[in-house]
Amino acid sequence: MTKAAAPRKNHIRAGWASFGIATIPVEASAHLVNTGLGPIYDGVAHFAMSPEVILPIVALGVLAGLRGLAHARIAVLLLPVAWIAFGLVGMVLGPLAINPAYESLPLLILGGLAAADIRMPAWCVALLAVLLGAFEGCNFGSAYAAGRDGVPAVIGSAGLVFVLIALVSAAVLKANWDWTRIAMRVAGSWTAASGLLLLGWGLR
Amino acid sequence: MRRAFIRNTGLVGASLLLSASVAEAHVGTGGASGFAAGFFHPITGLDHVVAMIAVGLWGAQLGKPAIWMLPITFPLVMAFGGFLGLLGLPMPGVEIGIALSGVLLGATVLTETRPPLFAAATLVGVFAIFHGYAHGAELPLGQNALLFSLGFVIATGLLHAVGIVIGLLYQWPWGKITVRAAGGAVGAVGAFFLWNALA
Secondary structure (H helix, E strand, O other): OOOOHHHHHHHHHHHHHHHHHHOOOOOOOOOOOOOOOOHHHHHHHHHHOOHHHHHHHHHHHHHHHHHOHHHHHHHHHHHHHHHHHHHHHHHHHOOOOOOHHHHHHHHHHHHHHHHHOOOOOHHHHHHHHHHHHHHHHHHHHHHOOOOOOHHHHHHHHHHHHHHHHHHHHHHHHOOOOHHHHHHHHHHHHHHHHHHHHHHHHHHO | OHHHHHHHHHHHHHHHHHOOOOOOOOOOOOHHHHHHHHHHHHHOOHHHHHHHHHHHHHHHHHOOOHHHHHHHHHHHHHHHHHHHHHHOOOOOOHHHHHHHHHHHHHHHHHOOOOOOHHHHHHHHHHHHHHHHHHHHHHOOOOOOHHHHHHHHHHHHHHHHHHHHHHHHHHHOHHHHHHHHHHHHHHHHHHHHHHHHHHO
16 A cells, blocks of 8 residues: 555544534434333323323313312313323324324313303313314323333323312312312313314414 | 554444434423413503503402403403404504593593403403504514413513502502503503504
8 A cells, every 4th residue: 555545544534423423313302201210200200291181181171170079080080081091092093293283182172161160061071171182292202102111101101180170170179269260160171262262273 | 553543432422423312392481481481471562551550440440340351352352353363364554543542541540441351351351452452463482382372461460460450559549640640651552553554
């Protein structure tokens, strides 16, 4: 090898090495939260940082609490179960590209029903709880389709779903004064209004 | 030898600086600014502020069930107007409608007008569409849609609450004068904006 060829070969090697380093794949963490405390807490934190999921659950809690104890009990029982079941389905289905217009529907429906204070049998609230758990749980689970620790994350988030729906519906059940019930209906109205604006954003 | 080592080290260092980093798409950045932008949107326009307060004042003046019916009606219908604005559907005379809302709502409080509940809710609802449309057409791109909407609706509701709290003074004789005077002030501000809209 001549003296002139050696640096040229070094340049080529360095170029290949640089290209190799530049293309090292790094794990993408889109839509996921990494607390460093393990997958269960990752799921809890992910849920806690998702207002678009928290708000419909609060609206369901308000609706169930306004309707009475039997309605609240069934919502508290069914929502986390549907969340876990459809969260696992979502993990199997893989990433879903859901338009924000669809995310606005639970806000519109549940907020509107709470604002109107419509009387309904307990099975209607049960159906709404299952539908909400199916939609949001499936969406949540699909975000973990590529992750290795999806199941603990879904179970962790379901724990917080249970706590949230139980606290909200219990607080509304204890709201015995006229003005507190009206305040709950106003909260429902604001939720539905936010959902309507979100629908406009989605269709824009 | 030494020069080659330095050159190779520099190349590797530069490559590491240019290597792919962790993708963090949609991890919730900008949420707080989206809420703040939505919250301040209604309260930074005086024509909107006086009309929202007037709705609360009128509701308090009319008593139950208007005191809560009007503030529940207004955000929902306003959101419908915002929905139309977001879709870009044409609506002529929006600024005139907003200014008229201040004039008429202020006048109803000033003159203690007591129409049937349905008529009051309809009047408030019609004006709410103009206010919502104006906001919807002006909503900035790139914000967190839900948090912006939430901040926007909460600010509107709190402005109604301010009007209701002032309107609670209505139960005292001196409070009646205060509430009516507040209605007159709202009407005057509305007239100023109407003059500007027509000019």
